[in-house]
Amino acid sequence: MRCTPASVLSHSLYERANPHRSFEPGGVLETGTCEYEAVDDRTVRVSGGRFMQTPYTVRLEAAEFVGYRSIAIGGIRDPLVLGQLRGFIQGVEAVVREKVQQSLRLDPSRYSMRFVVYGENGSMGAMESEEAVSGHEVGVLIDVVAPTQELAHGIVFLAWHNALHYPIPEYSGLASHLAFPFSPPEVNVGPVYRFSLNHVMQIDDPVAAFPVKLERV
Amino acid sequence: MTELWELTTLIRCKNAAPFEMTVDVIAKDRASLQRILASESMRPSAVAELYGLPEREVHFVVLENVNAIKISMPRPTPSGDVLDTDVFAGQFHSPLVKLPV
Numbered sequence: 001m002r003c004t005p006a007s008v009l010s011h012s013l014y015e016r017a018n019p020h021r022s023f024e025p026g027g028v029l030e031t032g033t034c035e036y037e038a039v040d041d042r043t044v045r046v047s048g049g050r051f052m053q054t055p056y057t058v059r060l061e062a063a064e065f066v067g068y069r070s071i072a073i074g075g076i077r078d079p080l081v082l083g084q085l086r087g088f089i090q091g092v093e094a095v096v097r098e099k100v101q102q103s104l105r106l107d108p109s110r111y112s113m114r115f116v117v118y119g120e121n122g123s124m125g126a127m128e129s130e131e132a133v134s135g136h137e138v139g140v141l142i143d144v145v146a147p148t149q150e151l152a153h154g155i156v157f158l159a160w161h162n163a164l165h166y167p168i169p170e171y172s173g174l175a176s177h178l179a180f181p182f183s184p185p186e187v188n189v190g191p192v193y194r195f196s197l198n199h200v201m202q203i204d205d206p207v208a209a210f211p212v213k214l215e216r217v
Numbered sequence: 218m219t220e221l222w223e224l225t226t227l228i229r230c231k232n233a234a235p236f237e238m239t240v241d242v243i244a245k246d247r248a249s250l251q252r253i254l255a256s257e258s259m260r261p262s263a264v265a266e267l268y269g270l271p272e273r274e275v276h277f278v279v280l281e282n283v284n285a286i287k288i289s290m291p292r293p294t295p296s297g298d299v300l301d302t303d304v305f306a307g308q309f310h311s312p313l314v315k316l317p318v
Contacts, residue, residue, distance in 0.1 A: 009283045013241050017233035017289035019278060036282070066299060112299050123308040125300075127293050129267055145299050195235050195295045 005036035008044045025206065027053040055202050058209065062197035067111070067145045069189040070152035072160040074178035077137040080170050081177050085133055088177075089115045092163045099158050104151060111146035111155060115163075140178070145192050156186045221259070221316040224249035230310035235296040237289055238306035240313065244284040253286065254279065256318035264288060267312050 001007060012019040012031060020032030030050045037045045081088055093115065097108050119138030121128035142159045146152035164178045178185075203209050222228060226243050233239040244250035253259050265272040270290055278287040294301045303309065 006283050009280065010243075010285070013239075013280070013283075013285060013287055015231045015233055015239070017237045017239050017276070019280060019287060114300060116302065121302075123303055123311070125293055125302045127268055127309070129269070129312050192299065194298045198235065 003042050003044055005038055005044050008046065009036055024051075025058055026056045027051050056204070056206055057200045057202050058206075060197055060199045060201055061195070063193040064196035066192050066194050067147050068149040068152045069143065069145050069192045070149070070156040071144070071187055071189055072142040072156050072180070072185040074140050074142075074160065074163075074180045074185060075137055076140060076178060078177060079136070080168060082133055082136075082138065084168065085117065085120065085138065088166060088168065089117070089163075092159070092166045095162050095166070096155070096159045099162070100155050103158075104154050106146070106151060106155070111144060111151065113142070113144045113155060113159060115159075116141040116143060149188055149190070153186060153188055160185050218317045219252075220314070221253065221318050222314045224253055224318060228310045228314055230306050230308065232292070232296050232304075232306045233289060236292055238292050238309055239290075240288040240310045242286040242288070242310075242313065244286070247281070247284060250279075250281070250284040250286070253318055256316075258316045258318060259286075259313075264313070265290075267316075268309075 016022075020030065022029040022031065028051070030052060031046075033050065034046050034048045037047070039045050076082060076085070093113065096113065100106050100111070101108070116122045117133075117138050117140055119135050120133045121130075122139070122141070140163070142156055142163070144152045144156040144159065146155055160178065160180070164176060165174055166177060167175065168177075201209075221242070224244055226245055228240070228242050230238055230240045242253065244253055257263060261275055261277050262272050264277075265275040268275065268290060274291055276289045278289075279285070280287065292301075292306060296306070297304050
């Protein structure tokens with residue numbers, strides 16, 4: 001790819017909400033008024049940007065530990081289950097939460113459990129605008145995050161086991177609703193972290209807050 | 218009826234820092250850009266409705282010299298949060314692709 005006015009300008013779009021403003025530690029670079037001029041077929045001169053000085057700031061970011069994740073993946077192909085999928089999953093979730101309370105003594109507020117349904121809204125969640133399942137099968141990810149790996153494993157085990165055999169009105173006897181691609185269906189994924197701090201801090205000295213210590217070894 | 222993708226060279230979505238995502242719609246040429254901007258379905262109010270967001274949270278920027286429209290909006294959850302469905306927000310452009318324009 002050559003460096004052209006269009007390629008330089010295009011890069012200002014990438015992974016940024018506002019292409020005309022760059023927030024830097026000591027000010028804001030305004031590029032909305034910039035001119036992009038081809039000096040030759042692979043060189044671009046950018047002019048007309050303005051740097052507006054602000055008090056010196058640094059951004060603080062942090063992540064926090066939230067628990068351990070265990071997952072299971074399966075497919076649902078039965079048209080009777082697909083026809084009542086939302087209610088089916090809500091029913092399974094309610095049963096599993098009750099059993100977790102009874103057998104693992106864990107309150108629903110202490111762990112996260114979700115059924116991510118690929119083929120319905122697995123990619124976009126609540127933001128999905130298509131209403132119903134239109135295909136002949138869905139993929140289901142059962143995702144659990146709990147205080148310990150053992151608890152996460154225990155909960156996801158209860159979840160897949162109950163989803164597999166959850167009764168639907170059209171069938172009697174022990175039904176089997178999920179296609180698991182491997183056995184055991186559950187996998188421990190390990191520790192989970194999430195964004196916990198996003199803060200702009202004003203400081204007088206740009207380097208004093210970040211001491212560097214050099215050791216010769 | 219023309220669909221949005223037919224007038225573009227690229228429609229993509231990416232994270233823009235952990236709390237926002239940004240859709241870039243790159244039109245094939247100036248005429249395509251004007252046609253997209255003039256269409257009912259790509260009005261800010263229509264796009265906000267498609268994503269279930271209030272219009273004030275959806276920001277449009279038009280970059281005429283690269284025939285681009287940038288649409289930035291808040292993510293449903295912070296990137297990588299426990300209930301996130303798309304840590305890079307790489308599929309959130311999808312509802313726009315087949316919009317009639």
